[in-house]
Amino acid sequence: MTGRARSEKPIEIGGVRLTHPDRVLYPEQGITKRDLAAYYQAVARAMLPHVAGRPLSLVRCPSGEGGTCFYQKHFDGGLPEGVRGVTIAEKEAKGGTYAVVEDVRGLIGLVQIGALELHPWGATVDRLEKPDLLIFDLDPGPGVAWVQVVGAAIEMRHLLTRLELESFAKTTGGKGLH
Numbered sequence: 001m002t003g004r005a006r007s008e009k010p011i012e013i014g015g016v017r018l019t020h021p022d023r024v025l026y027p028e029q030g031i032t033k034r035d036l037a038a039y040y041q042a043v044a045r046a047m048l049p050h051v052a053g054r055p056l057s058l059v060r061c062p063s064g065e066g067g068t069c070f071y072q073k074h075f076d077g078g079l080p081e082g083v084r085g086v087t088i089a090e091k092e093a094k095g096g097t098y099a100v101v102e103d104v105r106g107l108i109g110l111v112q113i114g115a116l117e118l119h120p121w122g123a124t125v126d127r128l129e130k131p132d133l134l135i136f137d138l139d140p141g142p143g144v145a146w147v148q149v150v151g152a153a154i155e156m157r158h159l160l161t162r163l164e165l166e167s168f169a170k171t172t173g174g175k176g177l178h
Contacts, residue, residue: 013037016081016108025064025116037111044104051107053124055086055098058110059117069116075099080109086125100125139176153177 010019011034021034040047061069074096079085082105085097098121101107110118122131136156140149153169160167170178 014041014104014108016105016112018108018112023064025061025114027064027066033111037108040107040111041104044107047107048101048103051118051120052102053100053126054120054122055088055100055125055128056110056121057119058099058115059119060114061116062114064114065116073098080113082106082109088128135178137176137178149177 008020008022010017011021012018013021013034014037016037018033018037021032021037023033025031025033025036057071057073059069060072061067075085075098079097079099082103083099083101084106086100087095087097089095099110101110120133121128122133122135123129124132138149138152138156140146157167157169
């Protein structure tokens, strides 16, 4: 815990009602829903260009990282505050509704439903058939040292530079690089 008194009383952060603000989402670090919402509020300006306007697939852990988690790409019912839906035709006849955020309210709305991982599409909702982002997922496998993953990322960057494509490395939050 962060040392604050536990309160199960809902609070408002960034215009979004946050229930169970003191629920610990990341036990090892003691990070609560309130902490994650405040963090998103603080970094929204830097984070939103990477996720706003893109369909999102989510990893949700409503009880926190140590509880039951599940992957969600479709929403059949209501979306959280600040999050809109976009229905996308898929191979299945009906398609599905994906979550889309546009602002800090949407980010905090995802915290409210326990979304701990946000996986944005490579295209925006207004140009679904014209991706503007390509992600290479470099994860170490058995017998692959971290230094080899870093080397692969550097080689990938050199190749993309030769192709006149701009690239950036970022950690995945897991064990690899994007």
